[in-house]
Amino acid sequence: MTDETSRFRARFWGVRGSYPTPGPRTVRYGGNTSCVEVEVGSQTIILDAGSGIIRLGHDLLRRSADGPLHISLFITHGHSDHLIGLPFFNPLYEPQTHIDFFGPRMDNRPIEQLVTPLMSQPYFPVDMRKLPSRRSFYTLDGHEHILWRKGESEPIIARIAQQPQEGDVHLMVTLTNSHPLNGAAIYRIEYAGHSLVYATDVEWKDQCEPAFLAFVHNADVVIHDAQYTTSDYEQTRQGFGHSTIEMATGVAAAAQIGHLILFHHEPTYDDDKLDAMQAGARSQFPRTSSAYEGMEIDLLMDAPTRGKQ
Ligand SMILES: [Zn+2]
Numbered sequence: 001m002t003d004e005t006s007r008f009r010a011r012f013w014g015v016r017g018s019y020p021t022p023g024p025r026t027v028r029y030g031g032n033t034s035c036v037e038v039e040v041g042s043q044t045i046i047l048d049a050g051s052g053i054i055r056l057g058h059d060l061l062r063r064s065a066d067g068p069l070h071i072s073l074f075i076t077h078g079h080s081d082h083l084i085g086l087p088f089f090n091p092l093y094e095p096q097t098h099i100d101f102f103g104p105r106m107d108n109r110p111i112e113q114l115v116t117p118l119m120s121q122p123y124f125p126v127d128m129r130k131l132p133s134r135r136s137f138y139t140l141d142g143h144e145h146i147l148w149r150k151g152e153s154e155p156i157i158a159r160i161a162q163q164p165q166e167g168d169v170h171l172m173v174t175l176t177n178s179h180p181l182n183g184a185a186i187y188r189i190e191y192a193g194h195s196l197v198y199a200t201d202v203e204w205k206d207q208c209e210p211a212f213l214a215f216v217h218n219a220d221v222v223i224h225d226a227q228y229t230t231s232d233y234e235q236t237r238q239g240f241g242h243s244t245i246e247m248a249t250g251v252a253a254a255a256q257i258g259h260l261i262l263f264h265h266e267p268t269y270d271d272d273k274l275d276a277m278q279a280g281a282r283s284q285f286p287r288t289s290s291a292y293e294g295m296e297i298d299l300l301m302d303a304p305t306r307g308k309q
């Protein structure tokens with residue numbers, strides 16, 4: 001596994017929901033909002049551009065050492081906790097960088113119009129359209145299959161599944177309506193017989209959508225919204241578009257996944273509360289971990305196989 005293109009690693013740069021929460025009460029899990037980096041094959045895929053993407057940007061530039069940098073950035077939806085870091089994502093300012101933006105159409109706006117207003121007057125002094133990096137935009141309708149052939153950096157986007165060959169990276173997308181008001185995209189990445197799902201900002205009320213369960217089925221790792229305790233949810237948070245621990249573990253069991261990662265932590269919950277929620281979740285689905293900043297999962301080396309425990 002020393003070959004740089006034979007890799008499937010997820011690294012968490014922001015795990016918090018709604019708004020950043022720096023400070024001593026969140027120091028172990030971290031206070032930055034949603035951002036997960038996935039190094040898969042020869043691709044660098046970033047899931048959401050919350051405040052966690054700022055430090056990732058510094059790290060990517062350090063790792064590329066002024067060489068070319070090609071990134072695929074997948075946005076789930078337009079809420080600020082998933083975009084707030086973008087204006088401070090330093091690779092945007094580098095001529096050596098090429099960023100492919102992917103994301104759903106929201107409120108009739110294609111992905112380009114979802115992200116560029118963040119970096120334009122009067123919200124930000126620098127206009128994204130004038131930056132020296134190269135940017136491409138791909139608006140998704142929820143039925144695409146995106147394929148990167150081994151060693152290629154340009155995506156192939158199709159409406160029907162292309163047959164992946166050994167070494168190809170395959171990404172699928174689906175949309176849910178469970179998050180107000182425009183829903184959110186869910187992404188599934190497959191490589192070398194392993195799979196990772198990123199499903200944040202979802203809420204399953206009485207029962208999970210069958211199409212979602214089919215989409216998640218048998219994944220090795222599922223990063224799932226788990227913002228609330230059941231009591232907080234039942235008292236005041238129903239309809240906010242986020243899940244409880246029980247909803248996340250219910251998905252994990254029903255979809256027969258390998259490992260569940262609790263994500264999009266409620267900003268008012270401190271580290272001790274998240275510890276307790278992780279323990280509670282493990283009593284329902286043992287192969288569960290709560291995401292924290294700096295957490296890494298190597299799907300080729302140490303991801304638990306389905307049914308191993
Ligand atoms: Zn969110």
Ligand SMILES: [Zn+2]
Nearest residue numbers: 077079179201
């Ligand atoms: Zn949201």
